[in-house]
Amino acid sequence: MDKILAYLKKNEKRFIRELCDYVRFPSISAQPQHRGDVRACADWLVKHCRQIGIKTTLHPTAGHPIVLARTFDRRTPGRPHFLLYGHYDVQPVDPLNLWKHPPFEPRITNGVLYGRGASDNKGQHFAHLKAVEAYLKTGTALPCDLTLLIEGEEETGGVSLPGFLREHRSDLRCDAVVISDNGIPDLKHPGLTYALRGIAALEVRVEGPARDLHSGLFGGSVDNPALVLCQLLASLRDGHGHLTIPGLYDEVQPLSRFERQAMARVPFSERHYRRLLGVPRLFGEKGFTPNEQRTARPTLEINGLTSGYQGEGSKTIVPAWASAKLTLRLVPNQKPRRVLELVRRHLRKICPPTVRLIVKLGHCGDPYWVSPQGPMARAAMKALQEAFGCEPVLLREGGSIPIVNDFKTILGAETLLLGLSLPDDNPHSPNEKFDLACFRHGMRLGVGLWSRLSANPR
Amino acid sequence: MDKILAYLKKNEKRFIRELCDYVRFPSISAQPQHRGDVRACADWLVKHCRQIGIKTTLHPTAGHPIVLARTFDRRTPGRPHFLLYGHYDVQPVDPLNLWKHPPFEPRITNGVLYGRGASDNKGQHFAHLKAVEAYLKTGTALPCDLTLLIEGEEETGGVSLPGFLREHRSDLRCDAVVISDNGIPDLKHPGLTYALRGIAALEVRVEGPARDLHSGLFGGSVDNPALVLCQLLASLRDGHGHLTIPGLYDEVQPLSRFERQAMARVPFSERHYRRLLGVPRLFGEKGFTPNEQRTARPTLEINGLTSGYQGEGSKTIVPAWASAKLTLRLVPNQKPRRVLELVRRHLRKICPPTVRLIVKLGHCGDPYWVSPQGPMARAAMKALQEAFGCEPVLLREGGSIPIVNDFKTILGAETLLLGLSLPDDNPHSPNEKFDLACFRHGMRLGVGLWSRLSANPR
Numbered sequence: 001m002d003k004i005l006a007y008l009k010k011n012e013k014r015f016i017r018e019l020c021d022y023v024r025f026p027s028i029s030a031q032p033q034h035r036g037d038v039r040a041c042a043d044w045l046v047k048h049c050r051q052i053g054i055k056t057t058l059h060p061t062a063g064h065p066i067v068l069a070r071t072f073d074r075r076t077p078g079r080p081h082f083l084l085y086g087h088y089d090v091q092p093v094d095p096l097n098l099w100k101h102p103p104f105e106p107r108i109t110n111g112v113l114y115g116r117g118a119s120d121n122k123g124q125h126f127a128h129l130k131a132v133e134a135y136l137k138t139g140t141a142l143p144c145d146l147t148l149l150i151e152g153e154e155e156t157g158g159v160s161l162p163g164f165l166r167e168h169r170s171d172l173r174c175d176a177v178v179i180s181d182n183g184i185p186d187l188k189h190p191g192l193t194y195a196l197r198g199i200a201a202l203e204v205r206v207e208g209p210a211r212d213l214h215s216g217l218f219g220g221s222v223d224n225p226a227l228v229l230c231q232l233l234a235s236l237r238d239g240h241g242h243l244t245i246p247g248l249y250d251e252v253q254p255l256s257r258f259e260r261q262a263m264a265r266v267p268f269s270e271r272h273y274r275r276l277l278g279v280p281r282l283f284g285e286k287g288f289t290p291n292e293q294r295t296a297r298p299t300l301e302i303n304g305l306t307s308g309y310q311g312e313g314s315k316t317i318v319p320a321w322a323s324a325k326l327t328l329r330l331v332p333n334q335k336p337r338r339v340l341e342l343v344r345r346h347l348r349k350i351c352p353p354t355v356r357l358i359v360k361l362g363h364c365g366d367p368y369w370v371s372p373q374g375p376m377a378r379a380a381m382k383a384l385q386e387a388f389g390c391e392p393v394l395l396r397e398g399g400s401i402p403i404v405n406d407f408k409t410i411l412g413a414e415t416l417l418l419g420l421s422l423p424d425d426n427p428h429s430p431n432e433k434f435d436l437a438c439f440r441h442g443m444r445l446g447v448g449l450w451s452r453l454s455a456n457p458r
Numbered sequence: 459m460d461k462i463l464a465y466l467k468k469n470e471k472r473f474i475r476e477l478c479d480y481v482r483f484p485s486i487s488a489q490p491q492h493r494g495d496v497r498a499c500a501d502w503l504v505k506h507c508r509q510i511g512i513k514t515t516l517h518p519t520a521g522h523p524i525v526l527a528r529t530f531d532r533r534t535p536g537r538p539h540f541l542l543y544g545h546y547d548v549q550p551v552d553p554l555n556l557w558k559h560p561p562f563e564p565r566i567t568n569g570v571l572y573g574r575g576a577s578d579n580k581g582q583h584f585a586h587l588k589a590v591e592a593y594l595k596t597g598t599a600l601p602c603d604l605t606l607l608i609e610g611e612e613e614t615g616g617v618s619l620p621g622f623l624r625e626h627r628s629d630l631r632c633d634a635v636v637i638s639d640n641g642i643p644d645l646k647h648p649g650l651t652y653a654l655r656g657i658a659a660l661e662v663r664v665e666g667p668a669r670d671l672h673s674g675l676f677g678g679s680v681d682n683p684a685l686v687l688c689q690l691l692a693s694l695r696d697g698h699g700h701l702t703i704p705g706l707y708d709e710v711q712p713l714s715r716f717e718r719q720a721m722a723r724v725p726f727s728e729r730h731y732r733r734l735l736g737v738p739r740l741f742g743e744k745g746f747t748p749n750e751q752r753t754a755r756p757t758l759e760i761n762g763l764t765s766g767y768q769g770e771g772s773k774t775i776v777p778a779w780a781s782a783k784l785t786l787r788l789v790p791n792q793k794p795r796r797v798l799e800l801v802r803r804h805l806r807k808i809c810p811p812t813v814r815l816i817v818k819l820g821h822c823g824d825p826y827w828v829s830p831q832g833p834m835a836r837a838a839m840k841a842l843q844e845a846f847g848c849e850p851v852l853l854r855e856g857g858s859i860p861i862v863n864d865f866k867t868i869l870g871a872e873t874l875l876l877g878l879s880l881p882d883d884n885p886h887s888p889n890e891k892f893d894l895a896c897f898r899h900g901m902r903l904g905v906g907l908w909s910r911l912s913a914n915p916r
Contacts (some may be wrong), residue, residue, distance in 0.1 A: 148703040201772045210736025215759045215787065216655060216857025220755055221741070221748040223737070224759050226782070228688075230760070233685060233692075234689040241678075277667045278667050278669070279681070280812065281811050282680060283679070285678065293677075294677060300685075301682050301684055301774075302685050302688070302765065303684075303773055305763040305766065306763060306764070308761050313820075316657065319760070327673055327766060329674055352697075353739050357802060362771075398675050399672060410597055416788045
């Protein structure tokens with residue numbers, strides 16, 4: 001182990017140069033003009049993995065190719081197999097004028113690497129890759145078989161991945177998936193993210209008159225679809241932040257005392273948080289902390305409202321229709337389709353007969369939960385503790401990471417989310433950065449993790 | 459009087475030809491490319507009035523000129539003076555493809571004249587003009603002094619008119635203003651419109667986080683401005699159509715028994731009305747008929763809603779802000795500014811501290827009411843009865859006609875609204891039309907009205 005750590009230390013400068021080379025590719029998957037750059041980035045990655053000594057193949061998809069790198073020729077029966085997931089594609093860069101340096105000319109200032117993709121996700125999975133290199137180049141046997149799956153469509157929805165997983169199901173079957181593509185509160189609080197919220201989207205449309213009506217001539221004798229929409233939506237949440245849709249909480253897995261205690265250890269400053277978001281006051285479901293509210297409780301958000309006249313000045317109409325885009329964030333063990341049905345049924349029940357109600361159900365994503373007290377989680381926590389040299393925390397995230405559910409349903413594997421990003425890394429924003437301390441800790445994590453996990457396979 | 463009526467009959471075909479000539483001008487005041495056409499139309503009208511024998515002058519404004527035609531050289535002290543208002547400008551014609559005939563090539567089918575401006579307002583005031591011609595050409599003395607004021611900016615807000623009225627205040631001071639620029643239920647129910655609703659506009663903006671937030675990462679711990687906006691607006695009206703803003707009804711002049719009886723005489727078919735508007739069911743303040751609801755009761759309408767993402771698909775955000783455009787329709791004796799203040803105060807009171815509330819007060823217009831039992835109204839009703847040969851009705855209109863308040867405040871004159879348009883005349887829409895029966899009745903009205911009014915000056 002010392003040999004490996006010494007190798008990492010000795011080669012750190014080269015690793016950082018290589019990471020800069022990697023970040024230099026404008027591998028923006030969303031923009032057709034960068035299609036060639038995305039491909040060049042994938043080719044560079046394949047070449048790089050092969051140089052390290054990993055068997056690497058490039059798999060074309062309908063979109064951008066998937067890089068598959070294996071530390072083994074054939075699976076050894078009985079030997080643990082883990083899958084490390086990452087993505088080499090990056091977000092677009094606009095607004096470009098807000099960048100202090102060009103996004104694809106990586107530069108290091110005060111131990112921080114600036115560049116698009118530095119943190120999301122090149123730097124994070126590259127740290128793991130360098131750990132593997134250290135194993136291989138020092139002739140140290142890995143404690144497990146390892147497959148690295150680095151895709152190029154994560155920022156555009158990862159549409160090709162589920163099909164790829166299904167196609168290579170038997171090859172990719174593994175004991176667990178590891179992903180470093182999320183965040184931790186700070187370097188003193190590394191963490192395992194053991195739960196994610198799910199999502200359910202819908203659109204509510206209220207139709208009244210056949211066309212916009214003159215509000216003077218007709219207003220007062222017909223209902224106003226925008227007002228009805230407001231009344232419907234307003235009634236979905238009470239004054240204490242509790243959702244009022246019958247049955248909505250029926251399947252919610254309550255937070256255990258262990259979980260609440262673990263979450264209380266996550267550093268949180270209400271003042272800092274309020275300032276970060278720019279809100280006059282926090283608001284959430286009574287009886288829960290802000291961290292619990294935003295990660296462990298179901299919520300309903302209006303994402304958009306549309307009705308009538310939205311230009312300058314005024315237009316005196318009773319609008320013909322009004323619509324709202326809504327998403328619910330769901331927690332284990334809520335079933336998104338079932339929840340959408342509850343919302344639709346409730347809206348139909350409370351909608352007055354003076355308008356027509358149209359509820360269009362949208363996309364869904366399951367919530368995710370892996371036991372924070374299970375052997376895998378405990379092994380990962382131990383590896384975090386060793387790599388960062390401090391006590392890690394158990395984290396929940398309020399967002400969704402759909403691939404996690406794909407890994408579970410297609411490969412039957414749980415995912416360990418071991419983020420290496422800091423809260424101010426600006427992913428998806430100008431001046432994205434990656435702290436080289438995170439890179440270093442990530443490499444150390446990549447060294448110790450596999451032994452810890454291999455000692456505790458599922 | 460028989461001589462005058464005989465003149466009208468004898469010359470009817472020519473009058474219709476002349477009206478067609480008048481309609482042929484594309485005098486669209488809103489479109490700069492028609493500026494020359496608007497001017498040509500005004501010039502034609504001036505020439506036409508002079509041919510009839512009326513002293514006519516063209517008054518330039520910052521926009522389109524005002525035509526002022528007088529049946530007298532100097533006012534005779536003690537002799538009644540009435541002002542007839544109309545406008546020679548017309549609405550734009552798009553969508554042009556929905557017109558069955560070109561809008562400025564008037565044509566007559568089954569006794570109906572089709573063309574833009576036929577009903578709104580050329581045909582209506584031209585009928586009055588022809589009545590004046592009949593007086594003058596038959597050498598019959600008019601019972602009063604008469605000033606015709608025909609403007610060219612009505613369809614663009616009539617911005618020059620108040621200044622013109624102020625400038626010519628002493629010349630234009632009169633016993634009453636007559637306007638035929640609105641509607642009647644049908645030819646068997648001509649009517650005097652004795653009340654109009656006022657208007658008060660405002661914009662409500664609710665601001666939450668400093669920028670759109672990721673609904674997964676933050677949703678649940680901050681309030682949703684769109685939901686707060688919905689809750690604010692939803693609470694402004696109860697389930698019975700009654701507005702819940704404290705003090706809102708304080709100044710409402712209640713409908714008298716006479717008025718309610720008069721309104722009940724106005725033909726109304728709920729089934730037909732519902733179909734016309736295309737609503738599944740009518741809705742309005744409990745205890746009032748639809749006609750009362752839409753003309754004699756205050757209402758609050760959401761004219762537009764804007765928040766967050768409105769494109770295809772979904773965007774999982776807590777929007778930074780949400781806004782709504784609102785208008786209230788007010789009835790005598792509500793004061794628009796005072797009502798806006800009540801709404802603002804109420805919104806401020808009920809808005810939670812989790813968001814910032816911005817209420818922007820907009821334009822206002824006073825409601826209008828002239829006693830339906832006063833001498834002027836009774837004289838006008840008598841004239842209607844004689845011209846149409848049936849019992850007229852007393853009408854209220856739910857919309858606003860701002861000039862009516864200008865005439866009142868600047869000239870101190872009440873206005874008699876004696877519409878000649880039918881409900882299906884399509885003003886502002888494709889295939890505008892004017893029934894030649896309305897034209898004939900309008901000319902007869904123009905013959906008898908002035909004697910009736912002169913016998914009952916204010």
